[in-house]
Amino acid sequence: MRMTPVAEPSGMNDxxxxxxxxxxxxxxxxxxxxGAILDLTFPPGAPLRKAELAQxxxxxxxxxxxxxxxxxxxxxVVAMPQVTARVAPLSVAALREETFLRSAIEGAVVEQVAQTxxxxxxxxxxxxxxxxxxxxxxxxxxxFFEADMEFHALLQGFTGLDRVSDFAAQVSLQLHRARQLLLxxxxxxxxxxxxxxxxxxxxxxxxxxxAVKAMRFHLGQLVPYLKPLEQTYPRYFxxx
Amino acid sequence: MRMTPVAEPSGMNDxxxxxxxxxxxxxxxxxxxxGAILDLTFPPGAPLRKAELAQxxxxxxxxxxxxxxxxxxxxxVVAMPQVTARVAPLSVAALREETFLRSAIEGAVVEQVAQTxxxxxxxxxxxxxxxxxxxxxxxxxxxFFEADMEFHALLQGFTGLDRVSDFAAQVSLQLHRARQLLLxxxxxxxxxxxxxxxxxxxxxxxxxxxAVKAMRFHLGQLVPYLKPLEQTYPRYFxxx
DNA sequence: ACCTGTCAACTGGCATGTTAGTTGACAGGT
DNA sequence: ACCTGTCAACTAACATGCCAGTTGACAGGT
Numbered sequence: 001m002r003m004t005p006v007a008e009p010s011g012m013n014d015x016x017x018x019x020x021x022x023x024x025x026x027x028x029x030x031x032x033x034x035g036a037i038l039d040l041t042f043p044p045g046a047p048l049r050k051a052e053l054a055q056x057x058x059x060x061x062x063x064x065x066x067x068x069x070x071x072x073x074x075x076x077v078v079a080m081p082q083v084t085a086r087v088a089p090l091s092v093a094a095l096r097e098e099t100f101l102r103s104a105i106e107g108a109v110v111e112q113v114a115q116t117x118x119x120x121x122x123x124x125x126x127x128x129x130x131x132x133x134x135x136x137x138x139x140x141x142x143x144f145f146e147a148d149m150e151f152h153a154l155l156q157g158f159t160g161l162d163r164v165s166d167f168a169a170q171v172s173l174q175l176h177r178a179r180q181l182l183l184x185x186x187x188x189x190x191x192x193x194x195x196x197x198x199x200x201x202x203x204x205x206x207x208x209x210x211a212v213k214a215m216r217f218h219l220g221q222l223v224p225y226l227k228p229l230e231q232t233y234p235r236y237f238x239x240x
Numbered sequence: 241m242r243m244t245p246v247a248e249p250s251g252m253n254d255x256x257x258x259x260x261x262x263x264x265x266x267x268x269x270x271x272x273x274x275g276a277i278l279d280l281t282f283p284p285g286a287p288l289r290k291a292e293l294a295q296x297x298x299x300x301x302x303x304x305x306x307x308x309x310x311x312x313x314x315x316x317v318v319a320m321p322q323v324t325a326r327v328a329p330l331s332v333a334a335l336r337e338e339t340f341l342r343s344a345i346e347g348a349v350v351e352q353v354a355q356t357x358x359x360x361x362x363x364x365x366x367x368x369x370x371x372x373x374x375x376x377x378x379x380x381x382x383x384f385f386e387a388d389m390e391f392h393a394l395l396q397g398f399t400g401l402d403r404v405s406d407f408a409a410q411v412s413l414q415l416h417r418a419r420q421l422l423l424x425x426x427x428x429x430x431x432x433x434x435x436x437x438x439x440x441x442x443x444x445x446x447x448x449x450x451a452v453k454a455m456r457f458h459l460g461q462l463v464p465y466l467k468p469l470e471q472t473y474p475r476y477f478x479x480x
Numbered sequence: 481a482c483c484t485g486t487c488a489a490c491t492g493g494c495a496t497g498t499t500a501g502t503t504g505a506c507a508g509g510t
Numbered sequence: 511a512c513c514t515g516t517c518a519a520c521t522a523a524c525a526t527g528c529c530a531g532t533t534g535a536c537a538g539g540t
Contacts, residue, residue: 024321024523026309050492060525062302065492066309069266073310081264082492082531097401104348105341112340161337171407264493290522300495305522322501322522 025059030067032057037076037087038173040180044236046087048077076173090237092226094174101171103219105164106152110199110215113158114208121158125200128154132196136189144189145179151196175222181233182225195221265299270307272297277316277327278413280420284329284476288317316413330477332466334414341411343459345404346392350439350455353398354448361398365440368394372436376429384429385419391436415462421473422465435461 016035021028033053036042048068054061072079079085113121128151135144156165169176182188195218202211230237256275261268273293276282288308294301312319319325353361368391375384396405409416422428435458442451470477 026523049490051490061492062524062526065302066306066523069306070309070313073313079492083533084491094403097403100348100352100399100401101345101404101407104344107348108340108344159340161340163334163337164341167341167411170410266493289520291520301522302494302496306493319522323503324521 024063025057026063026066029053029057029059029063030070033067033071034074034076037071038176038180040177042087044087044089044177045238048085048087074170074173088174089239090174090178090230090233092230092237095178095226096223098172098175099219099223102168102175103216105168105171106155106219107212107216109155109159109164109168110203110211111208113155114203114206114211117158117203117206121154122204125151125154125203129193129196129200132189132193136193141183141189145183148192148196178226178229179222181229181236182222185225191221192218264303265297266303266306269293269297269299269303270310273307273311274314274316277311278416278420280417282327284327284417285478286327288325288327314410314413328414329479330414330418330470330473332470332477335418335466336463338412338415339459339463342408342415343456345408345411346395346459347452347456349395349399349404349408350443350451351448353395354443354446354451357398357443357446361394362444365391365394365443369433369436369440372429372433376433381423381429385423388432388436418466418469419462421469421476422462425465431461432458 016032021031023031033042033048042048050061050064050068054064057064068077068079068085071077072085076088077085078088128147132144132147132151135147152168153165156168195214198214199211199218202208202214256272261271263271273282273288282288290301290304290308294304297304308317308319308325311317312325316328317325318328368387372384372387372391375387392408393405396408435454438454439451439458442448442454
């Protein structure tokens with residue numbers, strides 16, 4: 001499997017402004033850094049120096065310390081005492097594990113939704129699918145990526161369990177980063193839509209086993225891309 | 241369903257010593273506080289005053305601040321800006337959600353383990369089950385609780401995915417606390433062992449669907465106890 | 481050339497001071 | 511009696527200083 005590397009992040013000079021969002025400085029900084037790590041503005045391995053970040057945000061080191069501590073607990077940065085924290089490297093093993101967990105959770109989600117879905121929910125999913133098709137036709141890869149996430153978020157919301165989305169996201173943090181690198185894979189978006197439609201069909205027919213099977217298949221499709229990804233971006237997978 | 245309240249935590253004057261375990265002070269404090277919250281030494285609603293904790297541990301407020309920030313991110317404490325952080329209250333809704341997620345994950349775990357289990361693993365599970373029976377006969381509720389957790393941990397370990405245990409634990413934090421309160425429910429341990437045996441049998445016969453069904457049933461058995469639990473310990477479920 | 485010990489610059493962990501926001505008691509008005 | 515405004519004590523958030531551990535360069539020995 002061959003891959004075209006995407007343009008890599010230039011550096012880390014473009015962080016969103018802190019004035020956005022609310023909460024304590026520490027919370028806002030955590031939010032901004034988290035976003036920067038997830039969209040690869042801060043690539044795996046990038047150092048997070050507290051003094052430097054504090055200066056960049058125009059604050060002291062205290063709130064930055066707190067933010068980094070939380071990121072470390074989430075597994076997005078690796079921090080050892082007395083050593084500069086770094087954005088956590090990707091690892092094929094971790095990505096496999098997340099795929100396993102994500103399949104488990106999202107499988108259970110569609111299993112339930114297939115049994116409880118309303119016509120209104122079905123319509124909402126249908127609209128999202130048509131949007132996905134539109135965006136692929138337009139070649140809007142980034143837009144498609146977001147519509148894709150929206151599809152899964154809709155399903156999670158339909159369970160009526162409002163923390164499920166949070167856990168699902170928490171479990172997919174590394175996958176989220178990996179998918180950024182896989183975005184330009186030509187062909188995948190088209191296949192993805194077919195798989196999404198399969199899930200949708202299962203839900204429409206209230207055929208829970210079929211919906212579960214389709215969802216698991218869909219999520220498993222990422223696995224074959226992982227090894228080549230490691231070949232293409234060895235830097236992001238190394239521990240150094 | 242009637243319940244006998246367990247003796248409630250007397251206060252919070254008995255924290256483990258910090259000298260145990262390694263890592264930075266902040267990490268160690270996080271670990272100690274986490275344990276105290278999970279075993280209800282710090283009951284839901286208990287205030288976590290930074291200066292007070294700092295003094296108790298014989299450190300400054302900085303590492304305590306970091307530890308509490310992480311606990312807040314984990315959902316074990318609720319923290320609002322400028323307001324004293326408190327141990328997160330229990331909530332029936334949250335416990336239901338965790339049951340859903342835990343069933344999803346542990347269901348997927350036994351599904352895989354049923355297909356891949358070795359004789360050695362089977363023997364290990366068998367030993368654990370006999371230990372559970374012994375502890376119930378002896379009326380060692382606490383010991384049984386730990387053997388129960390060990391049973392689930394063994395299964396998670398058998399997947400060969402070493403982060404699965406962590407996620408499963410992370411997803412079950414509130415449930416862990418609730419189970420502390422349910423420990424003295426007479427009769428449950430005996431039933432629990434029957435349910436565990438059912439799971440074990442599915443795995444032994446390599447009958448994945450049966451093992452999954454048994455595990456889901458087992459985990460779902462907690463749900464009927466939640467409402468009465470809320471009646472018995474309203475203080476622990478209130479937001480105040 | 482390689483390995484090793486030393487040292488200086490750097491960086492993070494922790495302590496502490498300062499400030500601003502919150503809370504609860506109390507007084508005064510209705 | 512109840513509601514409301516005021517105020518003092520408390521507490522968390524953040525800034526900053528200091529010290530100890532780490533790193534990488536360099537010198538000297540093999």
